[in-house]
Amino acid sequence: MTDLPRLTAAQAAARLGVKPESLYAYxxxxxxxxxxxxxxxxxxxxxxxxFALSRRRRVAPRAVETSGGGMPLMVLDTALAHLEDDELFYRERSAARLARESTFEDVVRWLWEAPGLRGADDEDLALARxxxxTLGAAATPLDRLLVAVTAFAxxxxLRDDPGADALVRVGSRLITGLPAALTHAPTAAESIAATxxxxxxxxxxxxGPRLVDAALVLVVxxxxAVSTLSARVAASARGSAYAVVTAALGAFDAPLHGHASREAARLLHAVAGGTPPAAAIARAVRDGGxxxxxxxxxxxxxxxxRATVLLELLRDAPGGAEIVDVVDAVATEVARHAxxxxxxxxxxxxxxRWGDMGEDAGSVVFAIxxxxxxxxxxxxxxxxxPMRLRPRGRYVGPAAAE
Structure with a gap:
């Protein structure tokens, strides 16, 4: 593959997280x-x-902890999501089945134990819009979501009211109002997914709305995840629902979390536009690092x-098989190497891509x-x-001068 974009020694060492000397030792x-x-x-x-993936599998647990590979800093009990045999469950119910058979609103009401979801009134929505x-053209959709949260607050x-009832009330306001704040079209009778x-x-x-509905359910x-931990830390300090969502969005608005679908969208765009999968993948690895x-x-x-379910639903949609074929072509090429x-x-x-959306649209669906x-x-x-998620630090800096 001499025609593919290649990595310099510095880029290869950075991707592996090693010094150049270690790279040449390999x-x-x-x-x-x-x-x-x-x-x-x-x-x-x-x-x-x-090679990077093979090293990740071989690395010792302590090394993972110190190299940013995801070793947990703490283990918290949770009664929400869990994995069994590669199947995701929300409490005792299959996320895949919920995505295929339930609406996002149904799932939210069940998780929150809420009788209904009440949105923002017209005046508040107009202010959020x-x-x-007011943000400039360079603002991302997540930027707009963040300022809209502040506008609703x-x-x-009653934004600082404590208690679960206040969280449900404000949560309803945000998950219905934020999608509407991104459009000036009428939204009165539409679902969150349709909006x-x-x-x-x-x-x-x-x-389209049905596929977005399924995606919303699959990402609940x-x-x-780091954004969920941020939400819990804010709630541990008894932050309001607006504070919880703002804290979570701060961690979510990052290339390794909420924005990860953006680079994937660029990869699919390149292959769909005629770039050979191997060349598009190589360029994405080189440029993204x-x-x-x-x-x-x-x-x-x-x-x-979650990918399996959403891609299966997309393949069955009108015109969806074409973009899933692009995904399959990329996956086949990746499988040849890793x-x-x-x-x-x-x-x-x-x-x-199937919905002719912008490359940041996946982040918006994910966030909502x-x-x-x-x-x-x-x-x-x-x-x-309260305040149980306040860890203690262990000083490891230089010793104090005598």
Missing amino acids: VSRGLLSRVRDASGSSFDPLEVEA RTAA STDP LWGALAGRPSDS DHDL RGIPGFGQPLYAGGDM DIRPNLDLALAALT GRMAGWIAHAIDEYGRR
Whole structure:
């Protein structure tokens, strides 16, 4: 694959998280190959990616903890999401079945034990829309969501009320009002998914809202992701529902979490536009420096079931098979180099491409769906001892001068 974009030695070392000396030690031991020319050494990005994944599997637990590989700092009891045999459950119910058979609103009412979801009134919604619209063209949809949360909070005289009832009231206001704040179209009789489709999609579709509905259900909760932990920390300090969501969005608005579907969307766009999968993957690894976009989920041994469900539903939609074929072509090429499978981010990217949405649309769907999970976790945390999520630090800096 001499025609593919290649990594410099510095890029390869950065991807592996090692010093250049270690990189060349791998070369001398025959673990990595390189090409040398007048400009220096270069490396095959897919070979480097496969090697990075193999090292991750072999690394000791303590090394994972210190290298940012996801070793938990704490283990918290949770009564919301859990995994069994690669199947995701919300409490005792299959997330896959809920996505296929239930609406997002039904799932939220069940998780929150709420009789209904009451949205914001017209005046508050108008303010949120005006506030979001003041941001410049460079603002992302998540930027608009964040300022809209602040706008809704500013008009809520009961925003600091404590207790689970207040969390449900404000959560209802946000998950119905935020999608509406992204569009000026009428939303009175529409579902949350239909409102999001109207705000994000580039065309009308009978199937679109149903697919967005399924995606919203699939992203509600997934163990203790960093945004969910942030939500629980804010709730532990008895922050309001607005504070909980704002804290969670701060952690969510990051390339390794909420924005991960953006790079996956760019990858699919390149392949759909005619770039060979191998070249598109190699370029994504080289330019992103964080692995293959849309692939790998360490909580699953056999692949991310959320991606499987959403891609199956997408394939059955009118015109959906075409974009799923692009996903399959990319997955086939990845499988030639590394034992990793598509994850939720790739499935969200496929959905956004099928719907003629912007590359950040997957992040918006993800944020709105996960917001329901953040509120559910906050409700649970409100029932526990305040400030219990306040860890103690252990000083490891330089010794004080004598």
